[in-house]
Amino acid sequence: MLAGKRVVLGVCGSIASYKAADAASKLTQAGALVDVILTASAQRFVSPLAFRALTRRPVYTGMYDPAATTAEEHVELARAADALLIAPASATTIARLAFGLADDMLALTALxxxxxxxxxxxxxxxxxEHPATRSNVATLRGRGAIVVGPDEGRLASGRTGAGRLVDTATLLGALRQAxxxxxxxxxxxxxxxAGGTQEPLDPVRYIGNRSSGKMGFAIAEAARDRGAAVTLVSGRVALPTPSGVERVDVATTAEMAAAIRAATAACDALIMAAAPADFRPPAAASQKIKRAGEGLTLSLVPTEDIIAGLRGSFVKVGxxxxxxxLRENxxxxxxxxxxxxxxxxxxGADGAGFGTETNLVTLIDASGACEELPLQSKYDVGMRVLDRVVALLGVRRA
Ligand SMILES: Cc1cc2nc3c(=O)[nH]c(=O)nc-3n(C[C@H](O)[C@H](O)[C@H](O)COP(=O)(O)O)c2cc1C
Structure with a gap:
């Protein structure tokens, strides 16, 4: 998605300026051609050298560069850019952009x-929180700017509140979405x-499974990267929410069924990558079950079959x-x-299944035709599944 894309990364003067180096590095690793513009203030915090080394490209520090090869170079970056990401964006630069100033290389490029x-x-x-910043941000949003964050947390001033630069994964997610x-x-x-469900036995124990949620989260990211509005219904997993994806957290299969019914009331496709439990205890004990001399025999009842119970003309992928x-089942x-x-x-295959970064899958359609895919990242598996969803949607529309 980012491979070969021209990304201009504008860096302003902030304690968080150093974090832009990580973004420059990750973007470069993802194959983007990253042109960094450091404002004059940013150069007080970080050096052009670091960004030149990380991106292996020239770094722009001013618009009156005597080394510029063409007279038009001052706007060349702006023309070539596939996206302009300003991180961190200072209050000053936000104000500059809201006013449409072009008095430094970054503002000029934005204009x-x-x-x-x-x-x-x-x-x-x-x-x-200042009304001036609020108003400038609203102006820029009104012109189509995408504002990512800020996060809440501990700030450089020692106070706590909204103002932290979002993490690099969120920056890259927002960029890919754009x-x-x-x-x-x-x-x-x-x-x-995505993820497994948990069926409570008592207040401290549950019956669960080994699903990590990685496959579903990767599909959600892939769908977002192709322009979809994505709702991700997730069991309890240890994964950050992909930027730009609406996430609904659930614990039990019954909760997952209810969340999916609500989310699919208006949708084009449902992709059920979760591993909901097939069985659950009939009721959870109200107190912790104590160890006794003898063993414990559990009786389980079937859970609701989520996908089989859904109505609607949307594409259903299980x-x-x-x-x-595998194939017969x-x-x-x-x-x-x-x-x-x-x-x-x-x-059971190597590199496939629960918790891995890769997956080995076979796609089987309603006619029974099989397509075996090679071992690849879960994101790439997601892309191939979405290719089929796009085709199925096209057939329905026709
Ligand atoms: C130590 C220090 C930290 C700063 N951190 C920030 C910051 O996080 N955000 C911000 O908007 N300004 C911050 N400033 C002020 C900006 O550097 C200043 O407003 C500058 O004009 C920003 O210019 P620029 O947008 O061209 O980079 C900080 C200043 C200092 C001295």
Whole structure:
């Protein structure tokens, strides 16, 4: 998604300026061509050398550069940019942009570009809350700028409040969302489920499974990167919410079913990458079950079959995590649950299944036709699943 993209990274003068070096590094690692502009104030906090080394490209420190090769170079960056990301964005630069000034290289580039503008503010909470900043931010939002953060937390001043620069993953997520906003899922609503459910036994114990949620989260990111509005219904997992994705947290299968029913009331496709429990205790004990001399026999009842109970004309994609007879079991599931596509994964295979960064899957459609995909990252698996969703949506629209 970022490979080959021209990203201009504007850095303002802030205690958080050093964090922009991490963003420059991660963007470069993702294949983007990163042109860094440091404001005069930023150069008091960080050096051009660090950014030149990280991006392996020239760094812009002023618009009157005597080394400029063309007279038009001062606006060349603005023309070439696929996106302009300002992180950290200071109160001063935000004000400069709101007024449409072009009195330094960063403001000039912002004024001269038609590329998406992303601002990640960082400043003291009182500066952020000030009516002047509020009004400037509202003006920029009104012109289409995407404002990422700021986060709340401990600030450099020692106070706590809103004003922290968002983390690098959030910056990159927002950038990918902006770059993909006109993708082939633009205007579509996609619901993705992820993670395992927890069925309580007593106030401290539950029956769960080993699903990490990584596959569903990767699909949610991939759908966002193709322009979809994404709702992610997630079991309890240890993963950060992908930037720009609406997340609904649930614990039990019944909660997941209710959240998915609500989210799919208006959606184009549902991708069920979650691993909801098939069985649950009939009721949770109200007190912790004590150890006694003898063992404990549990009786379990089936949980609600989430996908089979859903009505609606949206595209339905299920997952089948199997340890044996992968294709036969997956084909049976398609027919039983009225699915359009099933993603069958052998959770016993190397590099596939729960907790891994990669997955090895076979896509099986309603006709029973199989497409075996090679071992690849869960994000790339998500992209291939979405290729099929796009095709299925196209057929429905026609
Ligand atoms: C130690 C220090 C930290 C600063 N941190 C911030 C900050 O986080 N956010 C901000 O808006 N201004 C901060 N400032 C003030 C800016 O550097 C100053 O407003 C400057 O004019 C910003 O210019 P620029 O937007 O061109 O980089 C800080 C100043 C100092 C001395």
């Amino acid at each position: 001269a570009t038609t590329a998406p503008l992303l601002l990640a503010p960082a400043m003291d909470a009182q500066m952020w 770059l993909g906003s006109a993708g082939d899922l633009a205007g579509r609503r996609i619901v993705v489920s 997952f089948a995590a199997e340890t044996q007879d 997956a084909r049976g599931k398609i027919a039983r649950k009225g699915l359009d596509l099933i993603v069958a994964n052998d959770v």
